[in-house]
Amino acid sequence: MKSMWQRAGVMGAVWAASQSALADYAYNLQEPASQVAREVFHLHNLIMLVCVGIFIIVFGMMFYSLIKHRKSVGHKAAHFHENTTVEIIWTIIPFIILVGMAYPAAKVVIEMKDTSNPDMTVKITGYQWKWGYDYLNEGVHFYSTLATPREQIDGTAAKDEHYLLEVDDPMVVPVGKRVRLLITANDVIHSWWVPAFGVKQDGIPGFIRDSWFKADKIGTYRGQCAELCGKDHGFMPIVVKVVSEEDYKAWVAKKKGSAQAAAADNTKTFDVKELVERGEKVYQANCAACHQANGMGLPGVFPAMNGSKVATGPIAAHINIVVHGGRPGTAMVGFTDRLSDAEIAAVVTYERNAWDNKMGDAAQPADIAAARGGAAVAAAPTAQ
Amino acid sequence: MSDAAHAHDDHGHHAHPTGIMRWLTTTNHKDIGSLYLWFSLIMLFTAGSMALLIRSELFEPGMQLMHPDFFNQLTTMHGLIMIFGVIMPAFTGFANWQVPLMIGAPDMAFPRMNNWSFWLLPVAGIMLLGSFWLPGGAVAGGWTMYPPLFIQGGVSYDLTILAVHIMGLSSIMGSINIITTILNMRAPGLTLMKMPMFVWTWLITAYLLIATMPVLAGAVTMLLTDRNFGTHFFNAAGGGDPVMFQHIFWFFGHPEVYILILPAFGIVSQIIPTFSRKPLFGYASMVYATASIAILSFTVWAHHMFAVGMPVAAQLFFMFSTMLIAVPTGVKVFNWVATMWKGSLTFETPMLFAIAFVCLFTIGGFSGLVLAMAPVDIQLQDTYYVVAHFHYVLVSGALFSIFAGIYYWLPKWTGHMYNETLGKTHFWLSVIGMNIVFFPMHFLGLAGMPRRIPDYALQFTEFNQIATVGAFIFGFSQLIFLVLVLKTIKGGAKASDQVWEGAQGLEWTVPSPAPYHTFETAPVVK
Numbered sequence: 001m002k003s004m005w006q007r008a009g010v011m012g013a014v015w016a017a018s019q020s021a022l023a024d025y026a027y028n029l030q031e032p033a034s035q036v037a038r039e040v041f042h043l044h045n046l047i048m049l050v051c052v053g054i055f056i057i058v059f060g061m062m063f064y065s066l067i068k069h070r071k072s073v074g075h076k077a078a079h080f081h082e083n084t085t086v087e088i089i090w091t092i093i094p095f096i097i098l099v100g101m102a103y104p105a106a107k108v109v110i111e112m113k114d115t116s117n118p119d120m121t122v123k124i125t126g127y128q129w130k131w132g133y134d135y136l137n138e139g140v141h142f143y144s145t146l147a148t149p150r151e152q153i154d155g156t157a158a159k160d161e162h163y164l165l166e167v168d169d170p171m172v173v174p175v176g177k178r179v180r181l182l183i184t185a186n187d188v189i190h191s192w193w194v195p196a197f198g199v200k201q202d203g204i205p206g207f208i209r210d211s212w213f214k215a216d217k218i219g220t221y222r223g224q225c226a227e228l229c230g231k232d233h234g235f236m237p238i239v240v241k242v243v244s245e246e247d248y249k250a251w252v253a254k255k256k257g258s259a260q261a262a263a264a265d266n267t268k269t270f271d272v273k274e275l276v277e278r279g280e281k282v283y284q285a286n287c288a289a290c291h292q293a294n295g296m297g298l299p300g301v302f303p304a305m306n307g308s309k310v311a312t313g314p315i316a317a318h319i320n321i322v323v324h325g326g327r328p329g330t331a332m333v334g335f336t337d338r339l340s341d342a343e344i345a346a347v348v349t350y351e352r353n354a355w356d357n358k359m360g361d362a363a364q365p366a367d368i369a370a371a372r373g374g375a376a377v378a379a380a381p382t383a384q
Numbered sequence: 385m386s387d388a389a390h391a392h393d394d395h396g397h398h399a400h401p402t403g404i405m406r407w408l409t410t411t412n413h414k415d416i417g418s419l420y421l422w423f424s425l426i427m428l429f430t431a432g433s434m435a436l437l438i439r440s441e442l443f444e445p446g447m448q449l450m451h452p453d454f455f456n457q458l459t460t461m462h463g464l465i466m467i468f469g470v471i472m473p474a475f476t477g478f479a480n481w482q483v484p485l486m487i488g489a490p491d492m493a494f495p496r497m498n499n500w501s502f503w504l505l506p507v508a509g510i511m512l513l514g515s516f517w518l519p520g521g522a523v524a525g526g527w528t529m530y531p532p533l534f535i536q537g538g539v540s541y542d543l544t545i546l547a548v549h550i551m552g553l554s555s556i557m558g559s560i561n562i563i564t565t566i567l568n569m570r571a572p573g574l575t576l577m578k579m580p581m582f583v584w585t586w587l588i589t590a591y592l593l594i595a596t597m598p599v600l601a602g603a604v605t606m607l608l609t610d611r612n613f614g615t616h617f618f619n620a621a622g623g624g625d626p627v628m629f630q631h632i633f634w635f636f637g638h639p640e641v642y643i644l645i646l647p648a649f650g651i652v653s654q655i656i657p658t659f660s661r662k663p664l665f666g667y668a669s670m671v672y673a674t675a676s677i678a679i680l681s682f683t684v685w686a687h688h689m690f691a692v693g694m695p696v697a698a699q700l701f702f703m704f705s706t707m708l709i710a711v712p713t714g715v716k717v718f719n720w721v722a723t724m725w726k727g728s729l730t731f732e733t734p735m736l737f738a739i740a741f742v743c744l745f746t747i748g749g750f751s752g753l754v755l756a757m758a759p760v761d762i763q764l765q766d767t768y769y770v771v772a773h774f775h776y777v778l779v780s781g782a783l784f785s786i787f788a789g790i791y792y793w794l795p796k797w798t799g800h801m802y803n804e805t806l807g808k809t810h811f812w813l814s815v816i817g818m819n820i821v822f823f824p825m826h827f828l829g830l831a832g833m834p835r836r837i838p839d840y841a842l843q844f845t846e847f848n849q850i851a852t853v854g855a856f857i858f859g860f861s862q863l864i865f866l867v868l869v870l871k872t873i874k875g876g877a878k879a880s881d882q883v884w885e886g887a888q889g890l891e892w893t894v895p896s897p898a899p900y901h902t903f904e905t906a907p908v909v910k
């Protein structure tokens with residue numbers, strides 16, 4: 001069994017290699033970058049070979065019959081219509097083949113599900129439409145959002161090589177370490193999928209499921225959300241940078257530094273212009289997917305911000321919706337866990353002063369802290 | 385249609401209403417069969433147009449034609465309509481026309497309920513299609529209706545749930561009718577094990593429908609109350625579980641897959657012996673294989689959910705049970721090939737579609753086997769590989785068998801032979817077009833393109849463009865079919881009662897076209 005499996009793997013690898021010359025016409029699974037993904041790759045090659053073999057035999061017979069046993073060449077119909085021996089044979093043989101395939105598959109299932117003894121653990125949360133990463137051991141927390149500019153999607157700018165597969169803040173892991181993933185979601189079901197690692201795990205709101213991978217070599221690996229999660233399901237990619245141990249340590253240190261800077265902002269007071277400038281960026285990253293960059297929303301689906309009762313009404317109610325969320329059952333979730341006080345203050349101010357909304361007032365980080373009903377938090381209240 | 389109504393009136397025993405009232409009040413199994421088939425054809429073009437819009441948007445990377453939310457509405461409605469509005473009604477139409485004719489019964493057991501079960505369908509269809517014009521548009525949460533996404537939508541989501549209820553009601557009533565007809569109204573001497581294969585497959589399908597439609601109704605009712613009445617069946621914050629919906633849905637959903645394919649097996653099992661001029665090989669094993677598939681279909685549902693993260697034991701159980709289904713399915717394919725073996729084959733259009741069915745359905749079966757392997761499925765779940773898989777099963781499987789069945793029985797229904805050249809043109813364009821659309825999707829899925837996305841990364845461009853070209857070839861060649869059917873109804877060479885040289889069975893003993901009332905005196909089967 002083992003040798004048959006390895007042979008299939010070798011044949012598959014040769015085949016895959018021969019395809020690389022054909023650039024964009026990929027005919028097989030992506031090149032694996034972890035042990036599990038490699039085993040899945042070989043398993044797929046094995047079962048494909050078995051299927052192709054059976055197909056050729058069965059349909060070879062059928063096409064022979066179609067050519068030789070046709071009325072137009074004068075073939076007279078025989079009249080047999082059963083043969084118990086043959087029928088038993090072609091029930092048993094497929095059964096044996098299936099058992100032969102079930103055995104290696106079961107081994108991979110067991111390996112995939114074994115999340116014990118991790119070197120590090122990362123909690124991944126799916127949001128509409130971005131990913132949140134919490135490094136539980138390091139206390140690092142950040143969000144990862146599509147970085148492809150809107151103009152490329154609309155076709156007014158040339159598309160980059162990694163169109164739709166680039167993010168502003170990728171997940172970073174050290175090479176050769178067993179990374180345990182705790183996957184969940186905040187709003188609807190998402191699915192975290194990086195083909196090269198052989199990991200696809202749904203994030204289910206209210207539940208945590210786990211998975212794991214150990215990246216073989218340094219590089220950048222890309223994936224996408226694999227479960228329909230609403231309008232921008234196609235626009236929440238996953239990028240994982242596998243780096244050396246030293247680079248990883250440096251990255252963690254840098255992340256911690258920027259978290260401190262963000263925390264410091266929460267105690268400051270800004271003028272309207274500063275807040276609007278900063279708020280526009282926050283809006284583009286967090287709000288524009290639904291309410292649109294021009295603030296017009298999508299009629300009937302997502303309300304407009306431009307001229308809305310909320311953005312031109314009392315500021316306290318406006319802050320309250322951004323912090324705690326809109327009506328239950330709508331896609332408007334509270335940003336209390338996702339944005340810092342300074343960021344929420346900025347985006348609220350932006351919404352009140354952008355487009356035709358000329359309110360001229362501003363929300364300050366302290367107002368947001370008050371609306372939360374607690375002390376100011378940095379971007380990562382869940383990281384500890 | 386009213387011309388045909390007048391013509392049929394002459395055969396009737398008592399006055400029928402004419403015009404639209406004839407069709408609204410009809411209790412005749414042939415009329416109702418035709419209604420089902422016309423409804424299915426109209427829906428085929430409706431949902432097919434949606435598919436062409438989807439493929440147009442996917443012709444190249446970037447958003448060109450529509451907003452992502454509208455794209456999601458199209459994929460959702462395409463799925464719902466193709467399943468509940470095209471394939472299921474078409475098979476029920478065949479059952480209405482053919483079951484009484486094949487078992488020597490004068491009509492269905494409950495003719496008035498039969499009328500009712502059809503006329504519910506256009507109501508549900510209007511509710512589904514009408515939701516495009518509601519605020520927020522039609523449902524965009526996928527035909528699988530997974531919460532919590534499905535909880536977020538607007539009023540069209542509630543309307544869709546009600547439409548699913550109505551369609552389920554229609555299916556349950558249709559199934560009760562079919563089961564009662566088959567079990568009680570067979571001609572003297574037609575024992576169960578002498579029944580034509582098509583009747584057998586529908587008997588088993590009807591049981592599947594009765595067993596699973598209430599489950600679907602329960603699942604969507606829970607969605608409805610979660611959406612509107614504050615329950616928390618699928619809301620973790622209230623003690624519920626979103627994954628529970630998936631378990632309930634797929635407990636319906638997997639038998640549903642066989643509801644969509646078992647009648648296809650039946651049609652093909654009628655056609656292949658006819659054009660092989662040789663009896664069906666292994667009749668008894670075909671019956672047992674169909675029953676085994678139906679029973680096993682209740683034990684495999686969670687293979688649609690390998691990525692939700694089940695315990696090892698559950699993953700292994702559902703992997704093994706799924707692989708097991710390959711055995712009875714394989715038996716069927718071997719039996720069809722053995723039926724052709726040493727026959728005296730001719731290749732009229734029904735036979736061409738039946739052969740394409742056996743070949744291409746098997747490709748769908750093999751990709752199903754690949755997907756059954758849980759570790760491989762983890763890579764392929766929710767990718768275009770799955771899209772390729774179920775379209776091989778549902779287009780070259782279910783839909784091709786429907787085409788085969790129409791070509792096979794249309795002369796009996798209309799009294800005219802269809803135009804063979806037109807039929808063969810339709811066949812070749814369909815079979816080539818279908819493969820150009822769906823074969824490259826295997827590669828897209830393997831390379832990592834998720835399904836249900838309106839825009840994609842650049843490395844997926846080439847195969848998407850090929851698929852889109854194929855979609856237009858396939859889509860527009862269906863107009864040939866429409867023309868052919870209309871021409872055959874209007875006129876054409878007179879069909880004999882026997883129609884096909886090798887055809888066996890009671891339906892070929894009645895005149896062509898089959899009179900309005902048949903088998904008022906039961907035939908005797910020896």
